Amino acid sequence: QQPVQSPQAVILREGEDAVINCSSSKALYSVHWYRQKHGEAPVFLMILLKGGEQKGHEKISASFNEKKQQSSLYLTASQLSYSGTYFCGTERKGFGNEKLTFGTGTRLTIIP
Amino acid sequence: DTGVSQNPRHKITKRGQNVTFRCDPISEHNRLYWYRQTLGQGPEFLTYFQNEAQLEKSRLLSDRFSAERPKGSFSTLEIQRTEQGDSAMYLCASSPSWYEQYFGPGTRLTVT
Numbered sequence: 001q002q003p004v005q006s007p008q009a010v011i012l013r014e015g016e017d018a019v020i021n022c023s024s025s026k027a028l029y030s031v032h033w034y035r036q037k038h039g040e041a042p043v044f045l046m047i048l049l050k051g052g053e054q055k056g057h058e059k060i061s062a063s064f065n066e067k068k069q070q071s072s073l074y075l076t077a078s079q080l081s082y083s084g085t086y087f088c089g090t091e092r093k094g095f096g097n098e099k100l101t102f103g104t105g106t107r108l109t110i111i112p
Numbered sequence: 113d114t115g116v117s118q119n120p121r122h123k124i125t126k127r128g129q130n131v132t133f134r135c136d137p138i139s140e141h142n143r144l145y146w147y148r149q150t151l152g153q154g155p156e157f158l159t160y161f162q163n164e165a166q167l168e169k170s171r172l173l174s175d176r177f178s179a180e181r182p183k184g185s186f187s188t189l190e191i192q193r194t195e196q197g198d199s200a201m202y203l204c205a206s207s208p209s210w211y212e213q214y215f216g217p218g219t220r221l222t223v224t
């Protein structure tokens with residue numbers, strides 16, 4: 001079942017903060033976050049696992065509420081390069097990087 | 113680092129024809145994934161390989177879609193008897209580990 005993301009779109013001025021949410025009705029093992037710029041492939045940002053482990057490449061923070069099956073991605077002091085569509089991908093099986101079900105995305109636009 | 117490559121980048125075909133796409137993962141990545149993405153949607157999981165073994169596949173691959181990864185290197189995705197609803201971007205991703213996927217540029221399929 002596809003996770004639900006909110007908001008669907010957000011416009012920020014450079015330097016402002018944003019929170020993107022991802023919610024599932026099913027018990028999750030991990031949540032993955034990717035960013036996709038227009039016409040490009042998705043790029044990995046972060047993974048959050050049940051139990052608290054996290055791995056990520058950029059200075060972006062996120063949380064995973066296991067009881068509520070929700071994850072939030074926090075974008076602070078946004079830069080123009082943060083523009084793009086953010087997808088959360090959820091995994092239920094518990095083996096790590098297995099079948100991911102992606103949400104419909106949150107389109108983020110950063111303006112100068 | 114050559115990245116994940118996909119060929120062809122664009123494919124236009126007539127309804128009813130068969131098409132085959134190729135994905136070359138990053139060398140030594142043992143995991144390989146196929147996704148389909150339509151405009152405004154997140155990637156939709158199609159199938160997943162670990163080395164040459166196909167470990168997971170969606171219901172879409174039970175009929176006209178088939179994928180192979182001989183010798184655990186490149187992979188091919190074939191769509192038989194294409195339909196207009198098959199028009200989409202087909203993404204391939206590879207991974208060396210349990211948490212990060214590297215996506216290729218995709219093959220855009222247009223069925224006329």
